[in-house]
Amino acid sequence: MTAVADWTSAVAVAPAAPARRRRAWRRLRRDPIALFAATILALFLLTAAFAPLIAPSADQGRGTAHVASRDLGPSAAHLFGTDHLGRDLVSRVVMGTRPALGSAVAVVLLAVLIGVPLGLAAGYVGGRIDEALSRLTDLFLSFPPLLLAMVIAALLGPSLTHAVFALAISWWPWYARLARSVAQSLRHAPFVDAARVFGVRTPTIIARHVLRNALTPILVQATVDAGTVILAVGSLSFLGLGSQPPLPDWGLMVSDGRTTVLTDWWIATFPGLAIFVVALGFNLLGDALRDVLDPRSGG
Amino acid sequence: MLHWLGRRLLTSAVTLFAVVTVTFLLARVVPSNPASLYIGPLARPAEVARVTKQLGLDRPLPVQYAKYLRNLVVGDWGRSLATKEPVLGGIATRLPATLELIVGAIVVAVALGIPLGVLAARHRARAPDAVVRIGSVLGISMPVFWLGLLMQALFSGKLGLLPATSRLSLETSVLNPIPHATGFATFDALVVGDWSGLGDAARHLVLPTLTLAAYPTGLVARMTRASMLEVLGQDYIRTARTYGLRERRILWRLALRNAFPPTLTVIGLSFAYLLTGTFFVELVYDWPGIGQFATTALLNLDYPVIMGITLFGAIGFLSINLLVDVVQARLDPRISLR
């Protein structure tokens, strides 16, 4: 009776204790920076959700020109001014939240969906599969990250979809590595051994036990990456390798305003500001998450 | 040590080989009609057929691959479709300009980032820490192209302090050209004592370098801070304090030495960022470097140049990583290179 109880308790005591997560959540809620970042991101999320309703002119936001009022500076009528085609910049920026946030989420999601299962499997099982995956990730990681994405996007033909795809391909190795190191460290953890002894099959062990422990570092990484991806998507579009006109892509808008930055400064400034603020939000939130969830962090 | 180095070089060579293969496949397999990359999508079928044969694109893939490899090794990286110049030569000509920016940015990142990180750790939870933390997170969140435009608008447009674009003013490049020795405008001017030329080159360097340096500086400061915090909590630092060693010495001579390795790794990673970050900075500031070469090639699908720059970027990155690993091993006496 005692022996069984001991085993059961061994299995039950998994490191990702719910109590600790609750405490972490409470601490997060009290952190002013985390709240600030979360608020900003929530605002952008809401804007993206209700973009056509919030934008003063959704049509202009989507790309309809209004040449009569082009190149106007910020005013009461147009808080952010108008661009070279007379489109209200507030509308453009607001409508731009959709491709921006959408593409960021898409890239991170894709990268996680590709990289994490591969990494977990390789790290847990080890051996040849692990070797193969390591060679593969090494290969991908030997390219300067954005460069690979640029080349793929250029070769596929510049568009937002292709840019997202290209970025996801550049990004998945990081998640594979992360998942792999978590899986490796847990390969011989007591509760995993206990599960094995109980006859739980490998895929289930990976899915249930190993994955649960990998969630935290993956979540932290994904949050910070979201910020980097927003910058990357914007960068690709700025060069002309991502979204094509008339899509309200922030990077594209900055590119529009590039040549006239000394005179019509607002055209490049406000869309760029949007990228900056969203990236900042993700970075701050990611930092706060890391402080709260990683027991070893120095804060 | 040599043993380890040899093995690492071998692994790097294998990776490089894989990179070469991937680059080759990218340009051959991804576009549906490789020949059209040369002559445009509107060409007539007869033209397409002719070019296909001319470039050997109708041969079986392995044959193309072998030819490609052979050419790479002898330095024939193809010619730009646009300018017809040899790719390798084109890279070499533009490299110094880009290196000026990259090296400058790294220098700024290290010279500013490390001390800021140390100070932030030393005064943890107080004003200097907050300032450094805020500053560095701002630095890593800013789109580099946007920052460049802002700095242009502010320092050149509004304040008129610094030149907005180019590497040298028209005056210098046309009327008083700096004799070309290494291709580094600053160095070449210095060597012949051309002070006005040197000043001109330096003034043009300021904005682009600072723009490029924002991200790595933030990164270095953050990593240094985090690493220092961890080190300062270690037993051996407590020992040093217990034995009355001066705080300044403990911080800069002892703790920093222990905290440096992760920062070094970040510096290595920053090179990856800089290699592509320079594309944007060169575009904004009209800086005649590899970035401009690459951007034009990407948009025009000048694929010999694209492949050449990709390969070059990968080689550069791999080399930097190898160098960083070697230095890391030398820095930590616990790592034995067997």
Add this chain to the structure above:
Amino acid sequence: MSVLLEIDDLAVDFVRDGRVATRAVRGVSLELSAGEALGIVGETGCGKTVTGLSILRMLPPTARTRGRIAFNGLELLELPERALRDLRGRRISMVFQAPGTSFNPVFPLGRQLQHVAERHLGLNRRESARLVAERLREVGLPDPERTMRLYPHELSGGMLQRAMIAMALLCRPSLLIADEPTTALDVTLAEQILRLLRSLQRELGFAVFFISHDLDLVGDFCDRVAVLYAGRVIESGPAAELLENARHPYTKALIAALPRHGRPGAALETVSGNVPAGLEEPPGCAFAPRCPIAAAECLTGPPPLTLTGDRAVACYRWDAA
């Protein structure tokens, strides 16, 4: 013998989020004479390490200290940081429990000792190297010149502990604080280190503030012993006498629990219950809940120290039974 160190009603609290979280030391008074070895014994959490750290003011910033600590007449708790730094490693030294992590892994061993010599004795590189080699030889490390160039990870625990002792005695301090110096070592090594310490103490004449949880060890090595419980001194006196003839029930229980007092084949004696933690302020004697001879009077308040000759005991009923 002159009094070298005087700890007078020392109290140390640790704060968190602005409020007191733990009362580690609740009023400790001790005296140490020049050249004497005083043992501080107690369970984990009794406040012995915190007391030791307080002498050099090496507590974390969350600590709040009250009371007096006088060293050769110098009020240590009032000394400005700069003056204190001059004292540390020079007049008062400390030896730690885990020599492996107490040395910096990226500097050669000798360099680290040289840092101390150069800092306090104003020596240059070459002079400090010579001095360090001498001191390493003094603690029994063979081939000091070569050992100096090695890194900490290349040396064994025993060698590192000897090196730490050498570092501690580099500047010939008058007081050495030893915080569980042999706990991390195996029995044979521990004995060697203790013998080394004792012979060095006899030769150089420094006083030792010996912190340990091992009553036997302390009884062997020290001249006098003080037993701590829940942040207070509950008994003190000459080592041999105290061990032979303990007065406080806790001390008696500790002695009974020593393996050498056990009978072969029988279970070892234990002291049941737990030390009061953190903020708990017990109504009377802190040991009452676990004490075999506790009575009503024991709950009236913390027992005062009863002094008889050179023995002291904090118990209401020490002379009962």
